[in-house]
Amino acid sequence: MLxxxxxxxxxLERADAVMAGHIDWVNAGYDKGWFLASGRKVPRTGGLILAKGDRAAIEAYLAQDPFVTEAVARYEVMEIELSRTAEGLDGLTG
Structure with a gap:
C-alpha cells in the first residue's frame, strides 16, 4: 500500500483555482483502481491518498496531477506492507 x-x-487561493482539475485527476485515479481513500488534511495544509498498485506507475501519475504541474503542491510517497486490518478491510493487505 502507498x-x-x-x-x-x-x-490556498492558488490551490482552489486548480481544485477542479485536481478532483478530476483524483477521480481518474479511482477509475484506474489505484486510489482507495482520499481527503484533506486538517488543518488544510494538503491532502492524503491511500493507493494500491505499481509504485512506479502511480508515481508517474502523480507528476500529472494539476497540483504538481501548476506548482501548487508536492507529494511524499510512503510504502507500507500491511500485516493487519480491521474487519471489512481485508482487501487492503497482501
Missing part, C-alpha cells in the same frame, strides 16, 4: 501525502507549496 500513502501519498500532498503538501501545499502555494497559497
Amino acid at each position: 500513502i501519498l501525502s500532498l503538501t501545499y507549496i502555494a497559497s
Whole structure:
C-alpha cells in the first residue's frame, strides 16, 4: 500500500483555482483502481491518498496531477506492507 501525502507549496487561493482539475485527476485515479481513500488534511495544509498498485506507475501519475504541474503542491510517497486490518478491510493487505 502507498500513502501519498500532498503538501501545499502555494497559497490556498492558488490551490482552489486548480481544485477542479485536481478532483478530476483524483477521480481518474479511482477509475484506474489505484486510489482507495482520499481527503484533506486538517488543518488544510494538503491532502492524503491511500493507493494500491505499481509504485512506479502511480508515481508517474502523480507528476500529472494539476497540483504538481501548476506548482501548487508536492507529494511524499510512503510504502507500507500491511500485516493487519480491521474487519471489512481485508482487501487492503497482501
